[in-house]
Amino acid sequence: xxxxxxxxxxxxxxxxxxxxxxxxxxxxxxxxxxxxxxxxxxxxxxxxxxxxxxxxxxxxxxxxxxxxxxxxxxxxxxxxxxxxxxxxxxxxxxxxxxxxxxxxxxxxxxxxxxxxxxxxxxxxxxxxxxxxxxxxxxxxxxxxxxxxxxxxxxxxxxxxxxxxxxxxxxxxxxxxxxxxxxxxxxxxxxxxxxxxxxxxxxxxxxxxxxxxxxxxxxxxxxxxxxxxxxxxxxxxxxxxxxxxxxxxxxxxxxxxxxxxxxxxxxxxxxxxxxxxxxxxxxxxxxxxxxxxxxxxxxxxxxxxxxxxxxxxxxxxxxxxxxxxxxxxxxxxxxxxxxxxxxxxxxxxxxxxxxxxxxxxxxxxxxxxxxxxxxxxxxxxxxxxxxxxxxxxxxxxxxxxxxxxxxxxxxxxxxxxxxxxxxxxxxxxxxxxxxxxxxxxxxxxxxxxxxxxxxxxxxxxxxxxxxxxxxxxxx
Amino acid sequence: xxxxxxxxxxxxxxxxxxxxxxxxxxxxxxxxxxxxxxxxxxxxxxxxxxxxxxxxxxxxxxxxxxxxxxxxxxxxxxxxxxxxxxxxxxxxxxxxxxxxxxxxxxxxxxxxxxxxxxxxxxxxxxxxxxxxxxxxxxxxxxxxxxxxxxxxxxxxxxxxxxxxxxxxxxxxxxxxxxxxxxxxxxxxxxxxxxxxxxxxxxxxxxxxxxxxxxxxxxxxxxxxxxxxxxxxxxxxxxxxxxxxxxxxxxxxxxxxxxxxxxxxxxxxxxxxxxxxxxxxxxxxxxxxxxxxxxxxxxxxxxxxxxxxxxxxxxxxxxxxxxxxxxx
Numbered sequence: 001x002x003x004x005x006x007x008x009x010x011x012x013x014x015x016x017x018x019x020x021x022x023x024x025x026x027x028x029x030x031x032x033x034x035x036x037x038x039x040x041x042x043x044x045x046x047x048x049x050x051x052x053x054x055x056x057x058x059x060x061x062x063x064x065x066x067x068x069x070x071x072x073x074x075x076x077x078x079x080x081x082x083x084x085x086x087x088x089x090x091x092x093x094x095x096x097x098x099x100x101x102x103x104x105x106x107x108x109x110x111x112x113x114x115x116x117x118x119x120x121x122x123x124x125x126x127x128x129x130x131x132x133x134x135x136x137x138x139x140x141x142x143x144x145x146x147x148x149x150x151x152x153x154x155x156x157x158x159x160x161x162x163x164x165x166x167x168x169x170x171x172x173x174x175x176x177x178x179x180x181x182x183x184x185x186x187x188x189x190x191x192x193x194x195x196x197x198x199x200x201x202x203x204x205x206x207x208x209x210x211x212x213x214x215x216x217x218x219x220x221x222x223x224x225x226x227x228x229x230x231x232x233x234x235x236x237x238x239x240x241x242x243x244x245x246x247x248x249x250x251x252x253x254x255x256x257x258x259x260x261x262x263x264x265x266x267x268x269x270x271x272x273x274x275x276x277x278x279x280x281x282x283x284x285x286x287x288x289x290x291x292x293x294x295x296x297x298x299x300x301x302x303x304x305x306x307x308x309x310x311x312x313x314x315x316x317x318x319x320x321x322x323x324x325x326x327x328x329x330x331x332x333x334x335x336x337x338x339x340x341x342x343x344x345x346x347x348x349x350x351x352x353x354x355x356x357x358x359x360x361x362x363x364x365x366x367x368x369x370x371x372x373x374x375x376x377x378x379x380x381x382x383x384x385x386x387x388x389x390x391x392x393x394x395x396x397x398x399x400x401x402x403x404x405x406x407x408x409x410x411x412x413x414x415x416x417x418x419x420x421x422x423x424x425x426x427x428x429x430x431x432x433x434x435x436x437x438x439x440x441x442x443x444x445x446x447x448x449x450x451x452x453x454x455x456x457x458x459x460x461x462x463x464x465x466x467x468x469x470x471x472x473x474x
Numbered sequence: 475x476x477x478x479x480x481x482x483x484x485x486x487x488x489x490x491x492x493x494x495x496x497x498x499x500x501x502x503x504x505x506x507x508x509x510x511x512x513x514x515x516x517x518x519x520x521x522x523x524x525x526x527x528x529x530x531x532x533x534x535x536x537x538x539x540x541x542x543x544x545x546x547x548x549x550x551x552x553x554x555x556x557x558x559x560x561x562x563x564x565x566x567x568x569x570x571x572x573x574x575x576x577x578x579x580x581x582x583x584x585x586x587x588x589x590x591x592x593x594x595x596x597x598x599x600x601x602x603x604x605x606x607x608x609x610x611x612x613x614x615x616x617x618x619x620x621x622x623x624x625x626x627x628x629x630x631x632x633x634x635x636x637x638x639x640x641x642x643x644x645x646x647x648x649x650x651x652x653x654x655x656x657x658x659x660x661x662x663x664x665x666x667x668x669x670x671x672x673x674x675x676x677x678x679x680x681x682x683x684x685x686x687x688x689x690x691x692x693x694x695x696x697x698x699x700x701x702x703x704x705x706x707x708x709x710x711x712x713x714x715x716x717x718x719x720x721x722x723x724x725x726x727x728x729x730x731x732x733x734x735x736x737x738x739x740x741x742x743x744x745x746x747x748x749x750x751x752x753x754x755x756x757x758x759x760x761x762x763x764x765x766x767x768x769x770x771x772x773x774x775x776x777x778x779x780x781x782x783x784x785x786x787x788x789x790x791x792x793x794x795x796x797x798x799x800x801x
Contacts, residue, residue, distance in 0.1 A: 214644065216638070427738060
C-alpha cells in the first residue's frame with residue numbers, strides 16, 4: 001500500500017483558500033491605516049514684501065480647475081519665469097495627508113467658516129506685511145467679504161485687523177431666485193424686485209407654489225442649500241443679538257434659546273410640509289438644478305447662481321431667463337432685520353509652512369488682483385474681492401441689468417462679518433448642519449419629536465465642541 | 475577502465491555526495507534568493523504602504539489626533555475604543571451594516587451562482603448573455619448609482635411612474651424608506667456579473683466524467699446537481715462568501731452616492747452604514763483618532779466573522795485532494 005505523503009510543493013485548495021481569506025482580511029486592515037505621522041509645522045515665515053522669484057520654485061495651489069484655468073497658469077508662468085504653479089484639485093483627504101506629511105499646498109482654497117479653526121491652529125500665513133508694501137492690493141480696496149480673512153488677534157477676533165487671506169469672489173448668499181411664470185400660474189402676486197420679503201413671506205409663497213400629484217411632488221415651492229443652514233441661522237441670530245453658541249463658543253445655546261429654536265424650526269417646517277426637498281421628499285439632484293429644470297419655483301443660492309442658472313437651465317427655462325421671468329430678489333429679512341452678508345466667501349490663504357512665502361504671495365496676489373480676478377469679475381459668477389473691480393460685473397441686457405439692480409443695493413447690506421465657531425470644522429456642511437441633516441429625517445418621520453431633535457443637535461454639537469477644545473488645548 | 479573505476483571510486487564517491495549536497499544547497503539558496511527577489515517589490519511596497527501606515531494608524535487610534543493638532547495631540551489610551559460602546563450612532567450604523575450584509579451576501583451569492591448555472595448550459599447566445607450580465611460590473615459606481623437614483627426618484631422616477639399607471643400619484647420613497655433594499659438591488663445588479671464569472675470558472679472545472687458516471691448510474695439532473703455540482707463548487711462558494719462578507723461590511727460608496735456623493739453628504743437613515751459613520755467622524759468632526767479606533771473595531775469584527783466562516787468550512791466545504799494529507 002502506497003503511503004500518501006504530504007506534498008508541500010503545490011498549494012492545496014485549502015491552503016489557497018486560507019491565503020485568499022487572509023489577503024482579503026488584510027485589505028480591511030489596510031483601510032485602518034492612518035496618514036503618516038504629521039510633521040511639526042514650521043513657524044510662519046513672513047518675509048515682508050514680494051521679492052523677485054527664485055529660480056525653479058513650484059507653488060502648489062489647491063483650487064478647482066474651473067477657478068484657476070490652465071490658460072491662466074500658462075499666462076502667469078510666461079510672465080514670471082522661475083515660478084511654476086501646480087494646481088491641486090481641492091480634496092480633504094489629500095489636504096490632510098499633505099499637512100500630515102508637512103508639505104501642505106502653498107495656497108489653499110477654503111470658505112469663510114473654515115478659517116477660524118485654521119487660524120486657531122496657526123495654519124495661515126499673516127499677509128499683512130505683504131499687503132502693506134503691495135502696489136496691487138490696498139487694504140482700502142478690499143471688499144467687505146475679505147473681513148472674514150482678517151483678524152486682530154485670535155480665532156475669536158475675526159472681522160478686522162491683519163489680512164490672512166482673500167476671497168476669490170463672493171456673493172450676498174441669501175438673495176433668492178424666483179420663477180415669475182410659476183408664481184403667475186399659481187395666481188400669486190409678483191414679488192417686489194426692490195423690497196425684501198420676510199422669510200415668512202417666502203415660506204407662504206413656497207407653500208402656495210407647491211404642486212402635488214397624488215403623493216408625488218410635481219413642483220416644489222422653495223428650497224435652499226441644506227449644507228448652509230447653520231450659516232443662515234448664524235446670520236439671522238446675529239441680527240437679533242443672539243447666537244447658536246455661548247459667547248465663548250464653548251457650548252451650544254439651542255434648547256433654551258427661543259430665537260435659535262425658531263431659526264431651526266423654519267427649515268424643519270419647510271421640509272415637513274414638503275415645500276423643500278428632504279429625506280421625506282428627496283430631490284434626484286440638487287435645488288439649483290431643480291430650479292434650472294423648472295421643478296422648483298423659488299431657490300435661495302445668492303448672486304453666484306446668476307452664472308449657474310444660465311449654464312444649467314433646460315430649454316424650458318432658458319427663454320425665461322432672456323425674457324426677464326427668472327429674477328434675483330433681495331435677501332429676505334429675518335424678524336424684520338435686513339442683512340445680506342456672504343456666508344461662503346470662498347477664497348484662499350497662504351499656508352504658514354510654505355517654503356517660498358514670497359513666491360506664494362506673488363501667485364496669491366496675481367490670482368486675487370490681476371487677470372484671473374478680472375476674468376472672474378466679468379464672468380458674473382461672483383462679486384470681485386476688490387472694490388475697484390466692481391465695475392467689471394456684467395450689467396447689460398434684461399437679465400443682467402435686473403440682477404445688477406438688486407445686487408447693487410444688496411451690497412450695501414453686506415458689510416457684516418458673522419462669527420463662526422473656531423472649535424468646529426466649518427466645511428460644507430459644517431458640524432451643526434451635518435448633524436441636523438443626519439437627525440432631522442427621524443423627526444420628520446415621527447421617530448423623535450422636534451424638541452428631541454434639538455436636544456440631540458445640542459448634545460452632539462457640544463461633544464464636538466469639547467473635542468475641538470481638547471484638540472487645540474484651549 | 476574497470477581498474478580505474480575501482481581505484482578511483484573509494485575517493486570519488488564521498489566527494490560526489492558532498493558536491494551534490496553543496497549543489498543542492500546552492501540551488502536551494504539561489505531559488506530562495508530568486509523567490510525573495512521576485513516578491514521584494516511587493517514586500518517593500520507592503521511594508522512602506524501597508525505595515526508602516528497600519529502601525530501609525532494603530533498608534534493614532536489611541537490619540538485625539540485630528541489631522542491638524544500635530545503639536546497638541548494627546549495620548550488617550552483606550553478611551554477612543556471605550557467611546558465606541560457609548561456612541562449610539564456607531565452601534566446603530568453597525569446594526570444597519572450587519573442587516574445589509576445579511577441581505578446582500580446571500581442574494582448576491584444565489585443570484586450570481588444561478589446565472590452561472592444557466593450560462594454553463596449549452597444555451598444559445600451564451601456569449602451574448604455572459605457579456606450582458608457582466609456589463610453592469612464595468613459601469614463606474616458613480617454613474618450606476620446616479621442612473622438608479624433617477625429611476626427610483628419618488629416624484630419623477632420611472633419605477634414610480636410605472637406603478638402610477640395602476641395607482642396614480644404613487645410616490646414610494648425607494649431611496650429613503652427602502653434605502654437598504656434599493657442598495658441591495660443596486661449592489662446585486664452591479665456585482666452579480668463578477669460573481670457569475672468566478673462561479674462559471676468553477677463550474678467549468680468540474681470533471682465531466684463525474685456527471686456522466688452519475689447519469690450512467692441513473693442519477694437525475696437534480697441529484698447530480700445536489701451530489702456532484704454543489705459539493706465540488708463549495709470551495710468557490712466559500713471563497714466568494716468570505717469576500718462578500720468583507721466587502722459588505724466595508725460598504726461605503728453606494729450609500730454615499732445615493733445621498734448625493736458629496737464629501738459632506740449624509741445617507742438616508744436606513745443606509746447609515748458603519749464606514750459612513752467612520753468617514754463622518756474623520757472628515758466632518760475631525761476625529762481621526764476615534765475614526766481609526768472604529769476601523770480597528772471593524773477589523774476585529776471582520777477577523778472574527780472570517781474565523782467563524784473558516785471554522786465552519788470543515789463541515790460543508792468539499793476538497794478534492796485528501797485533506798488528511800494536507801494536515
